[in-house]
Amino acid sequence: MFIKIKNLNFKYPGNDSWVINDFDYSFRKGDIIGILGASGSGKSTLLRLMAGLEVPHTGEMLLNEQVIFNKKRIIKPEKRNIGMVFQDYALFPHMTVSKNIGYGITSRKDKNKRVEEVLKLVEMEDYAKRYPHELSGGQQQRIALARALAPEPSLLLMDEPFSSLDHDLQIKIREELRSIIKKAGITSVFVTHNRENCESISDEIIELENGKIKYSQSKTTSLN
16 A cells, blocks of 8 residues: 555644544555545544644554654654645745745756646646736636645645635536546545535545544545
8 A cells, every 4th residue: 555554643732632543544556535524523633644744642654665654753744755735725925826836846957847847737837927816716726736746746635625615616626636636646635524525536535533434435446
């Protein structure tokens, strides 16, 4: 398996209840995994633990056989080769689209070429010189996705990628999002409270309740 998480436990300071409780799961390479759950189920916390924005109490995570964290070692967030799309997209308002995308590319000589590649991938080539406030919500989401994909991460994490979009736009964007991620060939994990959105683009679904896996379902055969 491409990602392995074992015996993961976490609770916030001053809280007696586990937010993540004995989470244990493995993910296949290239799959889109949807983490479904109500508010307070632990889904966003799970994403933050994978990204390195929180430190687990116990547990282990392997990414492509590399230890991301265990009881002896914790790799810093910026060293994990994991891309993340935040719920509010977190685009830099003072930067153009192309500069937003290029921001996270630090080790490539052909930086401009890579920016052009991901702009083409998300079909936003004509918007390179625009600023975030000149884009629609759906366009901002594409640019946030392009920025996360630009450094060619091993894993892409997305926090509630549809929450700021109206229902009709959600339907359109989720189809485009699945297509973009599959073209990029990247393993992706996203969290949502919306079952319809989760089922529409996921190869595998995990539902969390009180920090535990309520059920899981593989949909690879029907979606690929």
